[in-house]
């Protein structure tokens with residue numbers, strides 16, 4: 288069963304209160320989603336393997352640690368893009384793939400429209416990123432695609448989830464650990480997380 292990691296930090300709680308607020312403007316919303324992306328990366332990567340590397344300081348040779356594996360960040364378009372710069376700021380060597388998926392408004396079924404992953408995906412630690420884990424349909428479809436291209440070491444990184452989405456994701460991909468800043472109460476009849484933060488893509492890009 289994929290482990291659910293609920294990340295707590297006063298700064299995360301504070302920023303979450305800003306993005307939940309419907310009065311928050313697009314620029315502030317986008318900045319805070321990005322900053323949350325940076326902050327959660329410390330927890331998401333806490334157990335990554337490292338290996339010895341010899342470094343010459345201005346004073347002497349020494350053995351340091353570097354990441355043992357490449358990291359690939361894979362945002363689910365559109366809303367996942369909102370977290371990419373924040374994560375990339377912290378892992379600047381990471382490669383970035385893109386998966387385009389939107390939910391059909393009536394059926395809530397995920398519809399794929401784009402896929403481009405780096406060739407190293409089968410050897411890398413992959414962070415699939417999407418702020419919202421609602422029904423879990425988009426997350427499951429994205430992980431299916433990454434696995435089809437050889438991805439094995441996958442973590443799913445979101446901001447706000449709900450029990451329905453967590454259960455669906457764990458059922459379909461029990462090998463994928465889930466990272467969240469909040470687990471909300473439930474999904475409403477339109478498939479929105481309650482209390483949630485509304486439509487994350489629209490709020491990031493000002494499309495409504």
Ligand code: PRP
Nearest residue numbers: 364365366389390421422423424425488
């Ligand atoms: C949102 C969100 C997730 C998806 C979550 O995307 O960014 O990708 O919904 O819902 P699910 O867990 O029920 O699949 P949306 O379909 O609104 O597309 P957009 O990001 O392009 O606006």
Ligand code: URA
Nearest residue numbers: 421479480485486487
């Ligand atoms: N997608 C969003 O952007 N928000 C939700 O609450 C659910 C799905």
